[in-house]
Amino acid sequence: MASRIVTFNLNGRDVEVMVKPLTTLQTVLREHLRLTATKSGCRQGGCGSCTVLVNGEPVLSCLLPVEDVAGQTVVTLEGITPVEGLHPIQQAFFDNYAIQCGYCSPGMIMVIKALLDRNPNPTRQEVMDAIAGNVCRCTGYESILRAAEDAARRLQTV
Amino acid sequence: MAKLRGTGIAAVNYPTGMNLGGDPSQALIHATTTGTFVISLSSTDLGQGLKTVIAQIGAEALGVPFEKVLIDTADTDTGPHCMGTFASRATHRVGNAVIMAAKEARKVMLEVAAEELEASPDDLDTDGQGNIYVKGSPERKIDITSVALAAHFKYGRSISGRGMYIKPKSPVDPETGKMDPDSTEAHACMVAEVEVDTETGEVTVLSLKSAYEVGRQVNPALVREQIIGGAFMGMAHALYETTAPYYPSPDHAPGNFSEYILPGPHELPRIESVVLEYPSVNGPYGVKGVGEMTANAPIPAIINAVSNAIGVRLTEFPITPEKVLRALERSPKMKQLTQASA
Structure with missing residues (x-):
């Protein structure tokens, strides 16, 4: 099938990509646009490492044809990282030792961003529910839960 | 129910590590022109923090601030040999290699500082804050960046060191079977x-x-x-x-x-x-x-x-x-x- 042009808003800027039908958002981000913060773990929705925000909601970019985000707003980890320093959630991850190999971190941070945007003061249970689809094989999750709670406090005092 | x-x-x-002898790791240290100490390794940080603890060990052994140490684990093809990161071995094996390399590099660093301070290397010490001073008169001091610049451009010396660690193989006593298998x-x-x-x-x-x-x-x-x-x-x-x-x-x-x-x-x-x-x-x-x-x-x-x-x-x-x-x-x-x- 012929390629077609898809336009969407990525990290605050309109982008236009030419893709074959059913090309995933993950492939467009990583291979066409070279934005590699969005990870490629299992490529079938089992690990959460490719999570991005589509209209503010966490979505597995490996399962989403890019045509489905035409005209919509996509935010990746690059989009929330300031030019200088770190986003408060990133800083909380850093300060709470919530990053070891780092492969799950971008997905975890985007899921927690979506959670804190709609629920600025979540309980531990709500944080666990939010990150339940994201696999971490290093930390045992404890430091990530700590980081999410710490990030909530930081964002409330900003 | x-x-x-x-x-x-x-x-x-x-x-710790592989046993029955062997299981070596090596390290190379060199100072850049501005006094950053690069520790080259083939040991990989899997996320457990090896780069951090090796930088701590290197800084301690060299006598320089933690921020002055850079760990380079870029390429196992070109770096000094390491058996790898497994079996809880890396801090032990690589740390030992780094201390050995740091001793050699520190010796050169103090020799160059001695020339600049017009003192004997034996009379010098590091303050851990980035300076080398004359023992007993701490006001006579020189910062590490100046030492590294002098080494490179004045004396033509390389502030560097080689280190390695290997546990010698322990022979088995044929009578009793006794040996020292692990480190x-x-x-x-x-x-x-x-x-x-x-x-x-x-x-x-x-x-x-x-x-x-x-x-x-x-x-x-x-x-x-x-x-x-x-x-x-x-x-x-x-x-x-x-x-x-x-x-x-x-x-x-x-x-x-x-x-x-x-x-x-x-x-x-x-x-x-x-x-x-x-x-x-x-x-x-x-x-x-x-x-x-x-x-x-x-x-x-x-x-x-x-x-x-x-x-x-x-x-x-x-x-x-x-x-x-x-x-x-x-x-x-x-x-x-x-x-x-x-």
Whole structure:
């Protein structure tokens, strides 16, 4: 099938990509646009490492044809990282030792961003529910839960 | 239907690295023109914090600030040789190699500083803040950047050092079989508390409490995170993970994260640990190592706790709900429970 042009808003800027039908958002981000913060773990929705925000909601970019985000707003980890320093959630991850190999971190941070945007003061249970689809094989999750709670406090005092 | 609770314990003696002799690692250190000390290694940081602890060890041995050390693990093809990051070995083996390399580099650094300060190298010391000073008169000092610039552009010297560590092979006494197989051993003991649902066969780990003896801790925060992550991974092995659920047939083997059963944040038990430090004889500053070993103790501790809870000895892990339900069929505790309720 012929390629077609898809336009969407990525990290605050309109982008236009030419893709074959059913090309995933993950492939467009990583291979066409070279934005590699969005990870490629299992490529079938089992690990959460490719999570991005589509209209503010966490979505597995490996399962989403890019045509489905035409005209919509996509935010990746690059989009929330300031030019200088770190986003408060990133800083909380850093300060709470919530990053070891780092492969799950971008997905975890985007899921927690979506959670804190709609629920600025979540309980531990709500944080666990939010990150339940994201696999971490290093930390045992404890430091990530700590980081999410710490990030909530930081964002409330900003 | 009942929830049965049980407690189990397990202890670990963990020999650091590969044993029976060998298992070498090497390190190279050189100062850049502006006095950053680059430590080149082929040892890989898997996320456990090897770069951080090696930079700490390098900074201590060189006598320079932590910020002045850069760890380069870019390429195992071109870097100095290392056997790898496994078996809780990297801090011990690589740390020793780095201390040896740092001694050689520090000697050159002090010789160059001695020329600049018009003093004897033996009379100089580092203050750990980035300066070299004359012992007894700390106002006579020179900063490390100036020393590195002078070495490169005035004296034509390389502030560098080579280091390696290898444990010599220990011969076996033909009469007694006695030998010294390992370099050092870390130890741990763990108590697991579990709850078993007799209706579903599911096991909930309530807590994992442990004591670790890992020699000197270079970075206690990173040691703690290894213990927590390892406890969780051990629990995952004990109760969930298997690549061959219907061993020996490979049919239905999981091929990806959607089918390979893992615990998630909801399964996180209470994890508590105390760390004891009995320095090793041959580790860098007394290090023994703590990494892979942290996943060992939870497996027997949890399995012992489940056996204690249901009164049946379990011998195959992971302890899936199916295995628990089958074991419950021959459990004396269950017989008592059903008789009591009848």
